[in-house]
Amino acid sequence: MDAILKTDVSAASRVRAATPAIAVEGLVKRYGQVRAIDGITFNVARGSFTALLGGNGAGKTTTIAILLGLVRPTAGRVEILGQDFARHAKTLLARMNFQSPYADLPRRLTVRQNLTVYARLYGVANPKIQIASLARELDLDALLDRPLGELSAGQRTRAGLAKAFINRPELVLLDEPTASLDPDTADWVRGFLARYAREAGATFFIASHNMLEVERLCDSVLMMKGGLIVDSGAPKELIAKYGRTTLEDVFLDVARHGALSESAP
């Protein structure tokens, strides 16, 4: 009986590991006549760092907003952590979190108050312990009882990151996670993200314009342009494919001349 149970459990964990953290199929978002997303399909492997790159208006933020349930897609299917997002959105959102420059936390509340509210919303078992732990990890101890509005942009970004990790998410969506941070703090935050991914086995889906950050953190890159995914691959593969030395040069090539796959017959 025990043997059967063990076999079942290990089979279940193998299936879980094989199921992508994010599976998007034929996703379309139209705003009137404008096609913000034009039928994209991609998978994000569990435990990976995947970057979504593209110029302004490429469709990155819309894609992330759809994955969070904040925008209703016109067509397509989204599966998150092996479940249909449209049907299980609220259950799945408890296992995810995000940070975006398009959403702020209430500035009149202190950092601790904000984190307490979100800890309760996400059903965190021991909010005080979790807040103390995050404050230590993100160097927020001295800021916990200060209103968010009194903090610098960089300090607010760190407070936003604390909110993004308050529920120990399995899937983290980050839009420009290190924008407005000085290089030292940004490097330190990247270290935090890598450490969290390693310890929690979490999946990261990151929209960023910081190519060095993407090169350092990400296993995989999706390049968006005009609402389409025009290329994808590991950062080193893309650099080699375009015959460039940095991902930034690849980004510029794609933005200015289009992806190699676009010009292919």
Add this chain to the structure above:
Amino acid sequence: MSGIDAGTPRRIGAVVLRHWYLIASSWPRFVDLCYWPIVQMILWGFIQTFLMRQSSFFAQAGGILLGAVMLWDVLFRGQIGLAIAFFEEVYSRNLGHLFATPLRMGEYIAALMLVSLARTAIGLFPATLLAIWFFGFSLYSLGIVLIAFFVSLIVFGWSIGLFVAGLVLRYGLGAESFAWAFIFALAPLCGVYYPTAILPSWVQALSAILPAPYIFNGMRAVLIDHVVRVDYLLTAAGLNVVWLAAGVAGFLIFHAQARERGMLLQLGE
């Protein structure tokens, strides 16, 4: 609007806590909640004192103006309290964070109602006590029926507040002024200070579909005739069911449209 689960009270409590933090951290906000109901009460208290000396009707029906102004405040504060609680999220660009949590729409609406209830109670309670001290009128002399009046008026206020909040979700902060405009446009139909029977017949027809006129007419029946009009209370309750359903439906429809148009991450000052 999916169902209830074990986390529902905790999530509702979290939204209420967020607003409590906001009110408790700022004494000017606290004072602002109490200030206008007290000013209104004093103003109408003196008008009533003056009229009581001029007219035997007012002399016999002491308190109808003060009672009316305080009950009107239940409706007004209920509506504005809900709308402002929602606007706070828009001002702080927090909607994206909030709606990307496991919080369900029904829980959010329930939380907004509780915040409105707290704001109304905090705002009105001092005014009701000062009315006893200044003018010798106790709103609590209405007796147990006061609870029915309060519930009926605040529920009607929530209905309008939800619709206005939905308008802001859909059309942005440009629609914010409707929070004040809607309720004051309805005020003449509500018969706050006069029986709705004096309205032109076509206006009476409009007034008859609102719950509030039955409550204000019912209050006058208690204070003037010492009669509790159960028929008025039941009519108001029935109409409230319809108005609240319309308010919730309006909010949900506007939310769905905002989600369709990608406005939940964009709304803000």
